[in-house]
Every structure is written in C-alpha cells, then in structure tokens.
Amino acid sequence: MPPLKMNAVAWGLLAVFGIAAPFLVYPVFAMKILCFALFACAFNLLLGYSGLLSFGHAAFLGTAGYVTGHTVKALGFPPEVGILAGTATAAALGYVVGSLAIRRSGIYFAMITLALAQMVYFMCLQMPFTGGEDGLQGVPRGKLFGVIDLMQPLSMYYFVFAIFLTGFLIIYRTIHSPFGQVLKAIRENEPRAISLGYDVEKYKLTAFVLSAALSGLAGATKTLVFQLASLTDVHWHTSGEVVLMTLLGGMGTVFGPVVGAIVVVGIQNYGANIGEWVIVITGTIFVLCVLAFRRGIVGEIAALFKEVSPAATEGGEPDQPG
C-alpha cells in the first residue's frame, strides 16, 4: 500500500473510532485513553523526533492537572480558561526544566529530567492547595464557554476529543514542518546540524517546551474528566508509563503513541481484576518490546507494508535516540 494511502486510512480510522468511541466503550474510559494518547504523542515529539528521552514528563502532566483543578475549583475559572492556565504553567515549567536539561544529552538528559521531576513531586506533596496525599477532589467540570454543560458524558467526550485532535494536529504539523525536519536532523547527527549553522539548543528547547505544554494540556483535560488531580500523575511511575506507551506503539511514528496508550490504559483498566499480575504483564511487554519489537506495533505494521512497497516513509525506523 502506498504511504499516502496508508496515512489516509490511519486518519480515517482515527476519525471514525474517535467519533464512535463513546458508543462502543465506556465514555470515561475513552476520555482517559484520549488524554493519555495526547500525553504519549507529546512525549513522542521529544523521544521519537528529537531523540531526547525525558524520564520526568509526569511533572508536566501532573502540575498542569493541579493548576487546572485549583483554578477551576477554588478560583471559579471556566473550564476552558482553567485548561489554558494548566497548559501555560506546564509550558513555563517546561522552559525551566528544558533549559537546564538540554545542556546534556542521552542518559544524562534522562537523569536530569528525572531529578527535576522528583523535586516537582516533592513540591506537589508540600503545597497546601494540592491536598497532598489525599489529592484535589471534586473539581467541577462546569460549562464550556458558559453554554455547554460538561457534566453530560457525551458533550464532555467530544470536548476532550476536540482537544486531543487539536493537540494531535499541532504535533503532526510540527513534525512535518521545516522545524520538525531540523529536529530529525539533530537526532540523526547533532554535530552535523551544528556545523550546518542550526542553533541546536534553541531547537531542542522549543521542542521541549512544546512537548511539556501539550503534556500539560493532556493533564489539564484529565483533571476535568476525572474531576480530581492526584499525586499519581506526578509520580515517576507515570513517567515510566508514558515511555512504555510510546515504545509499545512505536516511537517516531505519528500514530504509534495513540495505539500504545490504548493498549496500556486498556491493560490498566481491564487488568483491575487481575491484581498483582498487572505489574508482571506490564514488565513483560516492556521486555518483549525491547527484545523483539523495537519498532512498536505501528512501526512493525508500517515495516510490513514497506517490504511490499519500499517507497513508504511514514512508518518508523527503530530509531536510536540519544
């Protein structure tokens, strides 16, 4: 199948399933998938296209969630403004973390982001408005633009879907813009990109802030969906989870993280009945992905088609980040 057509099919599937999802599965579950899919896509922008493995992305997801929760609940912001506030905070935090972390690469980059995320976790535990261990509960969803009642599952769902699509399109456009091409060039060969005169640090930082902001957008939306924000979202386990989603779906592929998010969230949700085995299964998927399917689900499928028609480009190579 030619790549363009395959891409069109993927977009078509996304649109159809996206619209039909609340009738096929439980709406809140579908919304959770969308939030995590956006989170994973934002993360993929960094790992898959810039080759930067952040091990502290939960900080952006969680912080935005708390800010949105607090502004909507305590300050009475309307939902759309609350989400913007959360996103903006995540972007600002992303700027701070990013400017420190991009000065190093590879394993060191991962460790700095982890270290800074641990500090954010500690702050979230300490700040009075986060409710500490109990979390921030009972966040009202409110009325979108003062008109649409978001307590209705369907209107909430399509609102979340719209947010997801917006974020997803931003990422898609970024990847396919000249900016995205430069990012890929940096990932492939940083010294060369420098020698070509690109301000590598600036590009990396911009990508980092964008990724943090979109992760924040996902976290902010998640808070409204569940009407709560908790420490789980800032914990390093969540940072690990998003790596898993991206890796499983296929890093460096456009649709991979979405697929990864569906699988991981699905395991968590339906795995709620199998107790401790969830951890074992998650670990096993990690191991299998690394050993056998480094391209991830979408990457493997794309590679399969590529064998048939060697012209395809959209799928992912098992890129070597770092």
Add this chain to the structure above:
Amino acid sequence: MTGIFGISIQGLLGQLLVGLLNGSFYAILSLGLAIIFGLLNIINFAHGAQYMMGAFLAWIGMRYFGVTYWWALLLSPLLVGAFGMLLERSMLKRLYKLDHLYGLLLTFGLALIIEGLFRYRFGISGESYPVTELLEGGKNLGFMFLPKYRVWVVVASLVICFVTWYVIERTKLGSYLRAGTENPQLLQAFGVNVPLMITLTYGYGVALAAFAGVLAAPIFNVNPVMGSNLIIAVFAVVVVGGMGSIMGSIVTGLGLGLIEGIVKSGMIANLLSSTFDSVPVAGSIVYPIKLLFSPEASAVTIFVIMAIVLLVRPAGLFGRER
C-alpha cells in the same frame, strides 16, 4: 546550650555517623551499578529488584532451610549473581549494539516482573529478618548508642568496595576489564574472551546488589518494594559520582550519605532560618531553598545535588566526558 544552629555537637556527631552508615549502602549499590555501566554501557534499572532478591533469598533460606546469616551472605549473592548472568546471556547481550536507552528500558521491565512475582508470592507487608546473635546489641559511645550490626555493615561494605577497586585498578584482570571498557574489539583480538568477561562482570555487579540486600535484611523490613524505593536515589549517586567511575561511586556514596545525615538533622534548614528569617524579603526568597533542605525533603536532597553537579560538572565529580 552548646551547639550550632539548634543541634548539639553530640547530636551532629551522631547524625554524621548514621549518615556514614547509610552512605555505605549507597556506596556498595552504586559500585555495582558503576561496574555494570562501565563495561556494558547499561543502566541497570533492575539493580533495586536484585537487591531485594538478595534480602529475600536470605529470608527464605532462614525460614525454610535453616541457612544462617553468614551462609546467606555468601550464598544469596552467588545465586542472584547466577540469575543475573542468565539474564545477561539471554537478553541483555542482544542490546549491546543499540543505544543505552534500550538497556535502561529492558531492565526497567525486568524490575517490574521480578517485583510483581515477589508481590504475588510473598505479599506486600514484608518479613522480618533477625540480627544474627554475634552482632546483636551495641555500644554506648556517650553521645549515641552504636549498634554493632551497623558497624559491621560499614566495615563489610568498605572492605568489599576496596577489594573491588583494587582488583579493577591494580590487577591484570582489572586491566582487561578497563581495556574492555575502552575498546572491546581490540581486546578480543588479543585473545581475551570478552563476552564471557562481560557476563561475569554483570554477574558480579548483580551479586554486589544482592550482598547489599543481605546486609540490609536485618535493618530494614524485607519486602518486595524495598529496592524500588532505593534505586532512584542510587542512580543519582552514580550520576553525581560520574557514570562508570569506580572510586567516584564509592566516595560519592559515602559523601551523599553524610550530606543526607546533615540534612535530616535539620541543621541546614535551621541555619537558613536563623540567618534569613529576620530579613524581610530574603526570608521568603530563601523559603523554597529551606524547604528543599529540610529533614522531610531528605529524599529529594540527593536530586538537588545531582542537578547542581550535572550543570557544573556534566560528567559527574569523578567521571570523564565520553
């Protein structure tokens, strides 16, 4: 009151001593990680799980087979080390050509599997391992009561660390290891069985983790998550010391233990308040810093130090850029 910044000299001595005790755990764990990273270029995320296995094997031995503490100290590292070599042969060795990050992700998955299986089998609330009779009790130093067992831990760790350092830096075997780190192809050409050496090295690093686990069993509650809480901090130690640096990890481990001890004593927080609280504006500016160096933040201190060190000396205190 004789004292500095709110705590007495005796108190400070006690805290330093206790810090040293903890530092010896950091040292021995980070030493294992450093050896593995040096030769295999893998961040062994499963180190915490292997530490936990060491402690659990000691407990299982005692409970079901009547194995004494001293035998456990020998057998448990051997068994866990053998298990490590099995992992290396079957999985890790497939990753050497790839980026470091895949090793991190694989061992992360392995850690989840091991932890999950132990949770399934032994539950979460943990088991208690008694201090062996010979080391029961302690000595009153006047300023504090020093348990014999803790002294033993420090001595045992320092001996092991020193021996390891000596073997690597001062013997022929060690020179092979160092050569393997620099240029494995060349070493192979000289007729050294490099793959075997790598396997044994991983096994030794893992055995060190298990040894630390057995040392820890009588002090901490033996439970399946005892390693995962510790491992992140140990990562920070390795990064601060300089990845792969043997001496770096030992010295940094001990040093960070001491610093943590001082932070836990509340001295830095007291110092900051007594200096700045009376100054109107400075007090509130210093407040977040004070929070990061308060006893309750002692788990984060290590990350603050890590972030600072990485920004000033990117390769760590004792490392070289490569």
Add this chain to the structure above:
Amino acid sequence: MKRKLLSALICAALMLQVGATAGAATKASDGVVKIGVLTDMSGTYSDLAGPGALIAVQMAVADFIAKEKPDFKIEVISADHQNKGDIAAIKAREWIDREQVDVIVDLVTTSTALAVMKVAKEKNRITLVSGAASTPITNEQCTDINVHWTYDTYALAVGTGKAVVKQGGKTWFFLTADYAFGKSLEKNTSEVVVKEGGKVLGHVLHPFPAQDFSSFLLQAQASGAQVIGLANAGNDTINAIKQASEFGITPKQSLAGLLMFITDVHSLGLKTTQGMYLTTGFYWDRNDETRAWSKRFFEKKSRQPTMVQAGDYSAVTHYLEAIKAAGTDDTQAVMAKMKATPINDFFAKNGKIRVDGRMVHDMYLAQVKKPEESKYAWDYYNIRQVIPADQAFMPLSESVCPLVKK
C-alpha cells in the same frame, strides 16, 4: 464498519431501554443487588484489605443468603484500584453506569475513598468505607450516603494517646510522615496528650516513604521524651520500630504506633513490638464470637482477619439486612434504614451510624504480648481496655461536616 457502528448504537439503545424498564418493575432495581469491592489488590495495603476484604464480603453474602433466604439475587464483583484516585473513580463510574452496582465497599486509601465518594454521591449510590483512615471522610468531605465503618485516625490517635499518657508517658516526641495523613495523626494525638496533662517536646517530619529512620530516631532520643509517637503507617512504621530497637531506644523510651494493624505486628514479630500500645476496632481473639468468625476466615485466607476485613463483613451484612427490612434497594430508603438500626454482630455491639456517616462502636486498646506470653499463632494482643463508642470517635460537636446541624 458502518454496520458495526449501527449495531453498536442499537445495542446501546436497547441496553438503556432494558435498564429503564427493569428499574420500574421490581423493587430491587434489576432483581439483583450488586456489591462492588474496590480495594488495593496488589499494593501496599493488599495484606490488610485486598483479597482478604473480598473474602470477607463473600462470606457476608453467603451467610446472609443462608440465614435470610432473600427473594433477590446478590452478586459480588471486585477490582484493584491500585491506590490511584483516578483508577478508583473510573472504576466506580463504570460499575455504576454499566454494571448497576448498588454499593461500593472497602476503599483503602483516603484519596481513593474520597474520589469514589464523590462519584457515588453524584450517582446516588452507597459507599461503605472500611479501609481508609483520614477524618475528612466524615468531616469536610462527608456525604449523606457514605458510612465510615471501622476506624479513623482520630479514634486511633485518641485511644492510644490517652492510654499511654495515663500509663505515665507524659512527654512525647513525634516521628511524622510528611503528608496530610501523618500530620493529621500527629495533630489529633498531640491535642489529646496535652488535654490529658502530657507535654509534646517536638517532632520531626520524615519523607514518605522512607527506609532509614536512624537519623530521626536519634533526634527523638535526644529530645529525652518518654514516648515516641509514630505518626506514620505501613512500612514506615515497621522500619521505625525495627530500627528503634536496634539503636537501643526501646525499651528506655517507649513507642506508640498510631496506626498499626495486626499484619504489622505479625511481620515485625513480638520480640520487637512487645509492650507497644495500639488501638484497634477488632481483634480476632477477643471473645468466642470473634474467634468463631475469624476461624472461618482463617480457613479461607490462612491469615487472621484485620479490623478492615472484619469491618467489611459487618458493613455488608448490615447493608443487606437493611435492604430486606426496607423491602427495596433504593439508596435513600436503605440508608435511612441502616442509620435507624443499631449494629449488633461479632464486630460491633450497639454500633450506630451518625449523621456525618461515622459508624461509632467500641474500640479496643491493645498491648502487644511478650514473646513468652504468646501461646499459639497470631496470639498477639492483650486487650487492656474497652474504649466506649461515645468516647472513641470525634464528637459530633467538633465535626465540620455540613450535614451536622449546630
């Protein structure tokens, strides 16, 4: 694709239809009373609640069916909330929307309990909290259709604090886990200590979770306090106790575990815990009735029940009896019946559900036995004192629950 979508839509519509008609036809909405056990199946609290909580609920249902022969069916489902608020909330919503779950039981951490209470209130379903400990459940965040069954931090802190001061432990130093729960435990206890004529010399906050407590213990030792209050839980408490004995702090200074379960004593062993005071809502070996029930539990789980698990049994039994008495499973009617009927079973004598949702019953002050006093497996406590229901819990006059009219 289109056809699939269409059939899915039809299915969904049909389901709604069926749900609606069934609701109108029978008293027990759909002829089935569905109990959802939402708990920590694999994490930190899985030993004190977890699979054991599910067993307790299943026992309650089996006993109720055998005894009362009800004309409605009872089903039990369970899930692992992994101690995450969002997972608990989504599961609760899904259960109520799609599985017609009538009541959600156990809920072992405060964050999950509060999250599920919010969902249940919105959807008008009963929650029976047995696992979680914090007082906001019946204060700031109380709802009219939630019952906090077994214990709370106030009851434990007050029970232990009072008793220890009365035994002569006048000066206290706290080791407090640095989060809301630890701090509220410390606050409740120090109030009681001061009220009883004791003195609080200081405290140190420790990170949560922590492994090594020696630094903090040295500070506690230096304070010279007679009693070191452990305002933490689970592994933190266990490690603190273990290391206190290592550093020779006990028995010179004594420890007071402010939130301890029998599983903690079991994993620490009597040698390290002997002589400690703790407050509990249930002890398996207290009388013939508790022994008889616990023996049946033990046959299924090979562990003696914790107070949380016993509380789950008691709560579910009371709930089912209220349905039978009310002749309907309508939330408001059942809750009214539950509040009107005193609770009398092996767990509680003359227990009452207050307007804020607090179930008040006698609590027990226990002292951990010396190793040589323990005659058989799990023979751990001497019950030193029964704390009467009206003194065990926070009085309504102090409650900030909006449902309490003042």
